[in-house]
Amino acid sequence: MELSHHKKQLIEDVGVLLEERANLSPLASRIYALLILSCYEGMSFEDVVTSMQASKSSVSSNLNVLLQLHYVDYYTKPGDRKRYFRTSQFYIKNTMEQQVHLIDKELKIVQKVNQFNKEHNPEKFKNEKSLGLLFQEHLEDQRTKINQKIEEINQFEKQA
Structure with a gap:
């Protein structure tokens, strides 16, 4: 071939x-x-x-x-x-589920960094708070959107 x-x-x-x-x-x-x-x-x-x-x-x-x-x-x-x-029939769903898993891992780390800086570097946290929280919000938005698409795929699977 x-x-x-x-x-x-x-x-x-x-x-x-x-x-x-x-x-x-x-x-x-x-x-x-x-x-x-x-x-x-x-x-x-x-x-x-x-x-x-x-x-x-x-x-x-x-x-x-x-x-x-x-x-x-x-x-x-x-x-x-x-x-x-x-x-596999729904390999795209597998890929999306893996993306959510990676986002969850990254989100946990970002949350820990934000919490650490809040407790141990209050001045830095105060100055950079919005950046860390914006990134955390971005990851949460990504996770939500991907999960919505996974749900759409689940509905498609039920119809197939």
Whole structure:
């Protein structure tokens, strides 16, 4: 399965982002990107190996990680022993839930910093209070908006 130059570049761009955002290995990120950019039927294991130009064991290990994280699913076709991989049906929801998790972690730290400065550096807190609280408010707004979209996805899932 030969990939176009455009698709290879897009897999690389998406892969780099996924490495950062999802804390995935480089190969897992590229495999996930490949599957995001593939048709709904997905790809056979052999096609993934060929496309990634990686060893079978490396691809297998990284696909197993993606399966455990529920980023990808696999299925088989009647009379065909091959496994076909595709992104889980609502992979965008997984990504958004992960963003909320990261925002929650960051929000806890920002709240601790604000509280620490309020107690131990009152002059600094007084002068910078609005900046710390503005950032905290920004994170809370982001979390609220993402959670609203996740709820919309949940409603879509119920209709599907």
